[in-house]
Amino acid sequence: MATSLKVLIVGGGIAGLSLAIFLERAGIEYTILEKAKEFRAWGASIALSPQVLRVFDQLGMLSELQEFGIIFTSGVYYKQDMTKIGAVDLSNYEERWLLSKVPAEKIQWGKRILRTLQNENGAKVFCSDGTDFDADILIGADGAYSAVRQSLYKNLALKNYPLPKSDTDPLRFDQFGLLGITKPLDDVYPELKNATKTHMCIIIASEKPYIAYVRKLKGGRIGWTLCGELLDAELHEQDNSFRFSDWEGESIENIRKDIDSLLTPLGETMANLIENTECISKVMLEDKLFITWHSGRTCLIGDAAHKLVPAAGQGANQSILDAICMANLLHEMPSKSSTDIERVFEKFYAIRFPTAKKAIEGSARLSSLISKRGFIGNTLRSIVLNLPGAITQKAVDAINSGRPILNYVDPIPVQGTVPNTSLPHHLSTDSEAI
Ligand SMILES: Cc1cc2nc3c(=O)[nH]c(=O)nc-3n(C[C@H](O)[C@H](O)[C@H](O)COP(=O)(O)OP(=O)(O)OC[C@H]3O[C@@H](n4cnc5c(N)ncnc54)[C@H](O)[C@@H]3O)c2cc1C
Structure with missing residues (x-):
């Protein structure tokens, strides 16, 4: 060295x-x-995969991290009417902080x-x-x-x-994400009190171009992300200052109109989850x-x-x-x-x-x-998310091995x-x- x-x-x-x-x-x-x-903290929960958990295990941090993390057992995809499209098994996923x-x-x-x-x-x-x-x-x-x-x-x-x-x-970027973690809701959802395992629920709205991700977290909280398409006006004013900011109440009202009725598999609408969240952040979604x-x-x-x-x-x-x-x-x-x-x-x-x-x-x-909309999107999702378990398992293993x-x-x-x-x-x- x-x-x-x-x-x-x-x-x-x-x-x-x-x-x-x-x-x-x-x-x-x-x-x-x-x-x-x-x-x-900007209101996001992060899923860490077996790829990186081994090194935390090596450093003796795993059990400590397990105390505030929750294990994701699967990702389950829902249509807006709460019918299940399919699921991908993600056993052994956990979230942590450093x-x-x-x-x-x-x-x-x-x-x-x-x-x-x-x-x-x-x-x-x-x-x-x-x-x-x-x-x-x-x-x-x-x-x-x-x-x-x-x-x-x-x-x-x-x-x-x-x-x-x-x-x-x-x-x-042409999509944004709103994200937050609710205050403890274990009085409403007693099963959240001691939750150690959960699945990530992914709801694909059909009437409006939104995708919601919701998951139970430790301490009776619910972590949520709402992804949507940017308006044309926003697409034209893409500057760096716009990329990450606390989301103003006024702007949220515009979105709330669209998602008021968007149910989540936890029994709450997205609007209710937003109402129970103190700090909501906005991020731009892009890959490069x-x-x-x-x-x-x-x-x-x-x-x-x-x-x-x-x-x-x-x-x-x-x-x-x-x-x-x-x-x-x-x-x-x-x-x-x-x-x-x-x-x-x-x-x-x-x-x-x-x-x-x-x-x-x-x-x-x-x-x-x-995010693909319409008949083709629906058909593709039904096929891919209902592939035999051994095939999806192989794909997940390939990522995490x-x-x-x-x-x-x-x-x-x-x-x-x-x-x-x-x-x-x-x-x-x-x-x-x-
Ligand atoms: C909604 C959402 C959900 C996600 N969920 C997951 C997930 O479940 N699992 C997963 O693996 N990933 C997830 N990600 C991705 C993950 O959050 C990022 O890939 C990760 O945070 C990148 O880490 P980083 O340290 O490279 O960058 P960042 O987290 O962006 O950190 C960069 C740091 O640099 C600081 N900084 C920036 N500019 C300067 C400067 N000029 N001078 C000094 N400091 C500066 C910033 O303040 C910041 O603290 C998610 C992302 C989003 C948006």
Whole structure:
């Protein structure tokens, strides 16, 4: 391992925090710079897959995470009239959170990165409050609208580096998601009090272009997401400020008219769930695979490199897989010379790009299956969601079978009967992840 290596992680989301936890265990020095002034929950619940649960098991975090997570046993698809279309078995899915595992002094809050620079000797970032930070390595884990990526691409363009056109095209989205978690409703739904298992209910509205995802959470709460198509006017004013904001009450009224009668399998209408939710966030839904992930001492991970639509619940899992791979390779990096750093990033790209590409293609297919309207959409869904269990199981296994761990922490056996298909990530071998 390179001595006195300093890593700067921009972004304290799932990718940045996961990498921080893994570097902490590797004894590698790091700092997270996060633009938010403090941690803020934005009302989403995340489904983590067996692909990444193994590493948390290895770190001894699984049982603790189980305490506030709930196990998803299946995804069940409903028509608007609550008839079931079909189900996909997702046994062993759980949701978790990471922040408490990173020492407080390693995160600097309120640091919005505006631009970055790098040369043979190091990397530097400049923040909106006038401060700057130096490091040997810069990791851009700052999400889909990554400032690190924009700065990296700008600097590459200045050097006439041939960036693929798709890298510089703006993100396009034509769907939004409203999301929230209700207050405890266990007085209304006593069965929610001690719920440990649930399924994700996916309701495909027929009269209006909405898809609702609802699931029971621990503590009697219900997590919900409502996805819909953007209005023409919104499509024309796509700017970055619009991408993520608390949703104003006034705007919600427009949508509420449409979904007032949209039932959920939990017996409540979507309107009731919204009424029982204090903080509702709005996100734009888009998918994009960036081709250029690294140059010099800078590398992108998570949504900054590959943005998935949430239909398949894979974005956070892919971000954590990035972090596992990056930590393994950094741990083996012999020195902090530019050559060794570039070797690590090249290997990281060789391992992670094909897997992220496959995940994006898969989630785009699922998203189109769910959102296709009319006779063709209904017929396709009835066929695909009622395929024999063995076929859907095989597809789910193919997504989840690669379960990498950290090379430098005591190994743990693979749980379950599905063999692990992920090879160890090593700098000097032909390892690859699936
Ligand atoms: C509705 C919805 C449901 C989802 N459900 C699932 C699911 O069930 N399972 C799943 O696997 N995935 C799911 N996802 C996807 C998942 O949430 C994302 O893929 C994941 O959060 C990406 O993590 P990240 O750390 O790369 O980026 P982000 O979570 O976007 O984090 C980036 C961080 O960087 C910070 N930042 C940004 N710019 C700057 C800057 N200039 N300077 C400093 N800091 C900056 C941000 O404040 C943020 O904290 C869902 C997504 C949505 C929208």
